[in-house]
Amino acid sequence: MKEILRKLEERRAVARLGGGEKRIAAQHARGKLTARERIALLLDQDSFEEFDMFVEHDCHEFGMENQKIPGDGVVTGWGTVNGRPVYVFVKDFTVFGGSLSRAHARKMTKVQDMALRTGAPIIGLFDAGGARIQEGVDALGGYGEVFTRNVLASGVIPQISVIMGPCAGGDVYSPAMTDFIFMVRDTSYMFVTGPDVVKTVTNETVTSEQLGGASIHTTKSSVADGAWDNDVIAMTQIRRLVDFLPLSNRDEVPERPYFDEQNRIEKSLDTLIPANPNMPYDMKELIHKVVDEADFFEIQESFAKNIITGFARIEGRSIGIVANQPMVLAGVLDSDASRKAARFVRFCDCFNIPVVTFVDVPGFLPGTAQEYGGLIKHGAKLLFAYTEATVPKVTVITRKAYGGAYDVMSSKHIRGDFNYAWPTAEIAVMGAKGAVEIIHRADIDDKDKIAAHTKTYEDRFLNPFVAAERGYIDEVIMPHSTRSRVARALALLKSKEIENPWKKHDNIPL
């Protein structure tokens, strides 16, 4: 009996070594950790339970039958993050370069199925060479099986992908269909076709970093939602993210003790809006001063900075925040900002995370670049996302809410639940200059008249009261009480019930 038990330990030891000491050393030399090291950092100590440790591939081509390594290039299983269950699959670059075989894919789909069945998030860590070519169509089929489960799980359980090494070809589409993609700077890259193929086909010379490094995907392509400096920080931050998310769409947002004052008054917010309406201010200051403990997990921090998205907590419960950023392009809505925020709002709606929106938006960005780029449809995505969302929606207009952008930014008209405005709010079709030039076209050359008209317009429309008189704003609130007002609204909205008409699914303008 003892002999048998010992044998299990031996086999486990072999499996845990993956591709062997030499490959592990090579992995470390590249500044990367091994699959099991990453898991140790990601999950609570001693909480990981591994599945399919002894699975091997069944390929008989190209001499593969003589090369078998238990685990077959991916480590799967489950564990806990602060006591809450999560499933993981982690590519093991030391084993066949982490390449995907039929057996490897089946390990992945097994945890995907279990995650979906039990309603717990799944986290994939990618560091692999793509399809195992020796397996041919079996590998492609394997990918398809994984993709299918990504899609079925979408909106049911949170799916998080972290790119921690190469991720190319078929490998990219699984992360692409998950909720979030994060990368590790300098050691990871992600593309459909690599620099060699690019060179052959288009004659472009690019490095992997230039083609699909974290610097590209977090700023230009918006494929990635964030990037960190190394594996250790990445795992710490993923733990932080998981703490914000419910386990599934059947679960409530997590709650934990908070040590911030419920009714914290922030006098300094009364001076946040500059006297000059054309002066920017930092919307993040408002976010930090409203949420619990100034703790804000930003999503897509480096992309479309004219809008801010991310997670925070109010009274210990997660919320999603969307806010125009006057510091960048005056907080205007353009195609990128609309897409970024739309996707974020839809994620929150999937997972019962209330959305708090801070509005200071001068409108949509004009110009051929935007119109040719399909601003109409991109802007519509955000409008659509906000309108269909049934989670609690609390909106605070701090300054400008002009034109169609006013409607889009979670207004009362598209089912905003609580809409507050600061006394500095300007809710109007457009700013004074533009409006006066249209309404009083006849006086356009008379400077004095135009000045008088502008003054009249400003006095009448550039305030929150016209909207408040009509009930489009529930109340005009003091900036310093924003936290307590938002918190009270969210507390009330916990019992919100609303359902959209039955449909197979909607047809958002993709």
Next chain:
Amino acid sequence: MFKKILIANRGEIACRVIKTARKMGIKTVAVYSDADKDALHVEMADEAVHIGPAPAAQSYLLIDRIIEACRQTGAEAVHPGYGFLSENPKFAIALKEAGIAFIGPNIKAIEAMGDKIESKKFANAAKVSTVPGYLGVIESPADAVRIAGEIGYPVMIKASAGGGGKGMRIAWNEGEVEEGFVSSKNEALSSFGDDRVFIEKFVTEPRHIEIQLIADKFGNTVYVNERECSIQRRNQKVIEEAPSPFLDAATRKAMGEQSVALAKAVNYESAGTVEFIVDKDRNFYFLEMNTRLQVEHPVTELITGIDLVEQMIRVAAGEKLTVTQDDVKINGWAIESRIYAEDPYRSFLPSTGRLVRYQPPAEGTADGLTIRNDTGVYEGGEISIFYDPMIAKLCTHGPDRLAAIDHMSVALDEFRIEGIQHNIPFLGAIMEHERFRSGNITTGFIAEEFPDGFHGVDISRSRSDRLVAVAMFLHEVHAARAVQISGQLPNRPRKVPDEWVVAMKTNSEVTRQKIRVRESDTGLELDYLDADGTIASRHLVESDWRPGQPLFKGLVDGQPVSVQIDRAKQGYMLNYRGASAHAAVRTTLGDSLEQLMPEKVAPDMGKFLLCPMPGLVKSISVAEGDEVKAGQTLAVVEAMKMENNLRAERDGIIAKVSAKAGDSLAVDAVILEFE
């Protein structure tokens, strides 16, 4: 007594004067420019009058506007504060003509002391010690040697028309005088077209020590001890204290009596300050007299209990001084730190903008230690580009010098400012500096001890042990909260490890400390473990700190410790005693894995010209491919209405220009790149 006074100033000094006026039952009128509409002094005053646009020349310096404001409000007297119009005789004259009292000295005294030569004459006549020297024309090297001999070595030979150190020589003996005389003359001729030179005593190891005095209209003049202001950066006072650690009773008395003599010589009748330079043998020499309230007056108030502003108002209203020379005592020690909106790590460039957080330590006295904070700002207010970038004057008082210094360290540690850069780390570093603590200071202290500017400091072993303990405590509090999240697997409480490694990175070193933690009734007990697992030392942390609080206050091994905390991507940034440290707490495994992570090498920025401050590109003076010489202007960036020429630090070829005129750049944005 006046019923209403106007304060012709802004910022902290206006607030300071209003406080005393209010205490005396006098109504106050503030004046303000466009930029100060929402300023604290406007809020504090009973009334406020707008006097013009933001630039001081169009507001606070306009005599007519201020007199008009007095008329409008019925103010009977004006307190000028310091700076602006405080030492402008025209202002005093105009007030007199308007029949408004000036809370300051008489016009003659302002005029006499405002003139460098005139004031020296008065000083000589009043037998006040001045720097020995010979102001006549010196004909030959032989003459120079003779005169130098009379003055006594070392001497300084200076160009009469000079400035900026040109034509200046220091000579320690006859040979050096001969040599220096010739070269100084030549240099003076080539630099200024005027070869006249003069010789005066060179004061070695100089200290700046000044005497505060207060006089009434009845001929009573009292000196209120001295202040030492030797800690200066480029002639700007940074830290002041009272009394001076250097003066003995005899010197103090001599300086005080000479100051009184000078004041009497000009019929002085308000608060004033006589500045001296003091050498290492306690010889003191008159520099100048300031006929106003000084910035650093609070340290005098703290050790004497005299409210100088109150005395100024009383004597201006024609009352007699209520203090006699015998009443003036020295009680304990007071230190003042000037907190400036400037970036100590970037050669003290001014930093203006919104005060996102402004949370000074609590004022008041406890256990014989006092904190006083004179300020004119508030959280959410603006540090404007138009005026002095001083945020606050933080003062501490204690029974002796080291007690006052240590209390200042704590007060600085507890001072929270966000949104702009500030010099608190630099001030904290000075408080910890052995030479400063020893009192062996001169006006050269900062230049000598921080010759290449300020780049942060390391912390001593014992202090770093405390900081490690604080980091461990923060982590434990966070971990304890993290495991209370909802949605956990039922009946399977998460195991929180009790062994951790705190990796702390300070200015120049990384330390790793393995710690075993244990909750006890009193607090968190920490065993610092050696590599072999034996207990190297034990520590106890007691605090009611909660997540989200930016200031940790507590006891480490019974010692009070205050540390500022900023969240980092991993762990915390900790600020303590002028030092900045990054601390991350990990499991033993986590720590070993972290050590496998490659050091991220910041790209070599030597190849780049970076924007030194947020600003607007006015022009780019070079194009790609240009060859440039060291010193050549590459770009002009406007920041805070100031044009800054950015010059090449070395010869090179421009590889790429990344910015263009009109661009608005953030700090450290790349302007251009060298090959």
